[in-house]
Amino acid sequence: MGILFSAYRVLRDEVYRKIPEISCQACGQCCVSPHMTMIEFCYMVTFLRDKPDYLTYIISRMVPNHSYYPNLLTCRFQTPDNLCSIYPNRPLACRLHGHPVMSNVNEQYRIYCQKARPIDRQVSMDEVHCMLDRIAELNQGYYSYYTPPYWISGLNTESWLTVLFTEIPKHVFRLLRKIMSRELDIQHIPTMFNQPVHLQDKLVLIDRFQSEFSCGNYQVLGALLEEIQHHFPETGAYYFFEAEMYRMALEEKKVQALIS
Ligand code: SF4
Ligand code: SF4
Structure with a gap:
């Protein structure tokens, strides 16, 4: 069991x-x-x-x-x-x-x-x-x-x-x-999984996005988000919730920058 x-x-x-x-x-x-x-x-x-x-x-x-x-x-x-x-x-x-x-x-x-x-x-x-x-x-x-x-x-x-x-x-x-x-307990199955998705590449971009966000480099973030969301379709739609949250936060920052 x-x-x-x-x-x-x-x-x-x-x-x-x-x-x-x-x-x-x-x-x-x-x-x-x-x-x-x-x-x-x-x-x-x-x-x-x-x-x-x-x-x-x-x-x-x-x-x-x-x-x-x-x-x-x-x-x-x-x-x-x-x-x-x-x-x-x-x-x-x-x-x-x-x-x-x-x-x-x-x-x-x-x-x-x-x-x-x-x-x-x-x-x-x-x-x-x-x-x-x-x-x-x-x-x-x-x-x-x-x-x-x-x-x-x-x-x-x-x-x-x-x-x-x-x-x-x-x-x-x-x-x-x-x-x-x-x-x-299926590691004994010969490892024949030959179709890994580009999860690691997506993670590198997500890490980069989060670090640019916390450093306030807002000018690069829009393009990074687009890449994360659309360049790895085989990994599925995950990160969409976070991406939308970040997108809203970015819009807010842009408005604040215009006001100040
Ligand atoms: S749920 Fe709808 S789209 Fe999916 S296989 Fe059944 S009929 Fe087709
Ligand atoms: S119902 Fe779900 S798990 Fe089953 S074949 Fe369709 S997508 Fe795959």
Whole structure:
């Protein structure tokens, strides 16, 4: 039994099971590499632990860009007939996709399914916030980065695999790698993950951005933000929340500079 066993139980019983199923048409259009927290990532992978050959195939496959969203990678758990190979353990983002409430949330949910409809009842925004809070609590028990910077908490599948199978020289990622390796115990699978994303390059830019921000070098920050947000699509949309916060702070500084 893994160290996250009790967290999985809460995730399954207190979060996932409360979300009504939607009438998905299995067109496959929405299955880009989804965002999730560490505990969700581990829960998703554990679904395949009893199928080591399939898990090896999943980890080693080279995933193409998604045909509808060319800059995003197709989810590696999607089957050739557009089904989800880890359906009972899929993360919150996938479960909420297609629910009308998500059309009002934020930029990353603008990719919004118009074909699926909830079968029995609609999820409210309050419920979504409760679910996010509950998942945040679960992750906080294992690592402290669920609070800002949020970008570490919600990486996409490709970024989590990059953290798990490559050496990212940053303390928090070493810690996360240790927890995931211990929990998933899949290091014996021949390391065949051949598609790491440019997480490290993005981190270098994020560090540079934060240091320029604290030094007050505001003239370079706009361009850096653009680069961070748009040059690494395969890493997913993480850092968007922080980027928006920084963008607002920058606007405020510019106004202050004009006034003074
Ligand atoms: S949720 Fe919607 S877009 Fe995604 S596979 Fe189902 S029908 Fe297609
Ligand atoms: S985990 Fe499953 S539902 Fe989610 S994007 Fe991947 S294939 Fe689609």
